[in-house]
Amino acid sequence: MTDGTIPPFVTPPFVSGPAGDALDDVDVCIVGAGPVGATLACRLAVAGIRVAIIDHAALPPMEDPAFDGRAYAIAAGSRLLLEAAGVWAHLPLPACAIEEIRVSDGRPGEAPSPLHLEFGRQDAAQPFGWMIEARALRVALNRSLHDAAAIRVMAPDEASVIRTAEGAVVRTRSGCVFGARLVVAAEGRRSALRDQARIAVTRLPYHQRGIVCAVTHERPHHNRALEHFLPAGPFAQLPMAPTAGHANLSAIVWSEDEGVAQRMAALPDAAFAHEIQRRMGDWLGRVTPVGRRWTYPLSAQYAQRYFDTRLALVGDSAHGIHPIAGQGLNLGFRDVTALSDLLIAAHERGEDLGGPQVLRRYQARCRPANMLMLAATDMLERLFGNDNPLLRGARDVGLAAVHRMPALRRAFVRHAMGL
Known part of the structure; x- marks a missing residue:
């Protein structure tokens, strides 16, 4: 849990101070609009879960029309x-x-x-x-993100997050402030949110x-x-x-x-x-x-845990493996499948999407299998x-x-x- 205090979580609107413009709160804020983060946003939006997704890069320039080999x-x-x-x-x-x-x-x-x-x-x-x-998937993700009424796209922008047991407050560099039940780190291997939560990482x-x-x-x-x-x-x-x-x-x-x-x-x-x-x-x-x-x-690298107070790690923020079996992105998509299934079920039951029980279930479902895949690819490489x-x-x-x-x-x- 990060330092700092915020008022108890309230749903729309969260009242901001003079530092920024108040926006309606969301259920989930995803930081990182790469394939894993963007797919998670789209999957949650289909189920009616309100999502904000923030990325430091503008999304349209990611749609390079030229064939680039990836x-x-x-x-x-x-x-x-x-x-x-x-x-x-x-x-x-x-x-x-x-x-x-x-x-x-x-x-x-x-x-x-x-x-x-x-x-x-x-x-x-x-x-x-x-x-x-790669360019085709980026085009499809961007269109899906912008077509979904339940998704608020904020890119290019950067977020600072304060998390407590009651909820999270997200402040963006552009001056927006809103609350979220859960923050998801989908930033990649150098995840700032993971580091701020002091989640240790082992690197190979x-x-x-x-x-x-x-x-x-x-x-x-x-x-x-x-x-x-x-x-x-x-x-x-x-x-x-x-x-x-x-x-x-x-x-x-x-x-x-x-x-x-x-x-x-x-x-x-x-x-x-x-x-x-x-x-x-x-x-x-x-x-x-x-x-x-x-x-x-x-x-290869792996986080010692996949969650903290109001925070979940997905994709390369949680793990990275050798590409020997071509499973890196697919492992991230397995995280998305597990987390979205749990969040959608919690949403339908009226549970707190960022509560510790949901996050513990997510880690229990994903981390053991991911560690086995990491060990298998490491063994194959050696x-x-x-x-x-x-x-x-x-x-x-x-x-x-x-x-x-x-x-x-x-x-x-x-x-x-x-x-």
């Missing part, structure tokens, strides 16, 4: 959430289904090990997930950077993805829907040691394409980079991200063994799909 892998469970929030229907560009995944092990420039793991259409009744361009550096880009290729991908484990880190090719200028398109997510990643990302197109080909092989034919190249430092001959042999045998066990394959698939 995309999201949306698991089946995350799609259900986006549909329930009214976001999926607003996507301006088509999504691409992921219907097959090949998992292999090897070294750059060499043929992958013949011992591999294949997930196919026989392992699930629907696609494992969908690839959507990997000394790697992820390279993110897109490529065109000669042959169609047939909705097939590749996860290729290499000594320096995983390399993933993810199928994308065609665009007006590119009939065959895939996203690339590629981990390397920090110095190597910076050098790779700076290569001329032909040399960069050659390095991709050395890791991906030639099953898609010749590749050509398109759009921008992005690099991100890779690490197991596969090396060139130890003994470990290489053991993991190749393990991949092949899972490949021959349909029931176990389907169990892995169902968990990864978030169903």
Whole structure:
């Protein structure tokens, strides 16, 4: 709980002092309008819960009309959430289904090990997930936010928050003041609200950077993805829907040691394409980079708890994992599903949305499963991200063994799909 006192929580209007303009109170104030925070706002608004969402950046400039190479892998469970929030229907560009995944092990420039793991259409009744361009999701979120009468969008703006057992008061840099039952930190890994609440964070550096880009290729991908484990880190090719200028398109997510990643990302197109080909092989034919190249430092971290007085953490404010399994954003969406379900149920029962019982239920529902996912991705990175001959042999045998066990394959698939 932060220092300071406020009057008992009252619903509209909260009477502000001369420092700002009074606005009607809301049920939930979300700080951070990225995919996780914005989806939570939309999902709550569909249920009639009054929401304010604040972001330091203006939302329209996030809708870059140019293809920039970034995309999201949306698991089946995350799609259900986006549909329930009214976001999926607003996507301006088509999504691409992921219907097959090949998992292999090897070294750059060499043929992958013949011992591999294949997930196919026989392992699930629907696609494992969908690839959507980052700009498309941003457009859909912005439209959903602005179309919802129950959402007050405040961007660009910044918030200072005072929380007590009775409620929270939010003051924005633009001069607005209002009350909220609950404040949600969706600010990302460097969450100021989490730090102000003195919630400790444990960090696990990997000394790697992820390279993110897109490529065109000669042959169609047939909705097939590749996860290729290499000594320096995983390399993933993810199928994308065609665009007006590119009939065959895939996203690339590629981990390397920090110095190597910076050098790779700076290569001329032909040399960069050659390095991709050395890791991906030639099953898609010749590749050509398109759009921008992005690099991100890779690490894992987790908050020791997910709530404080009138405060809940979601997404990267609560946890961050290695992208080895492509579950980072989907883990945040699982937080949104759990928290929104609890808040909607509390709203329907007339309970206090920011009360400690609701917040404890949220932590109990999410944190154990999130910690298991963090541990699993950390173990995968350490197991596969090396060139130890003994470990290489053991993991190749393990991949092949899972490949021959349909029931176990389907169990892995169902968990990864978030169903």
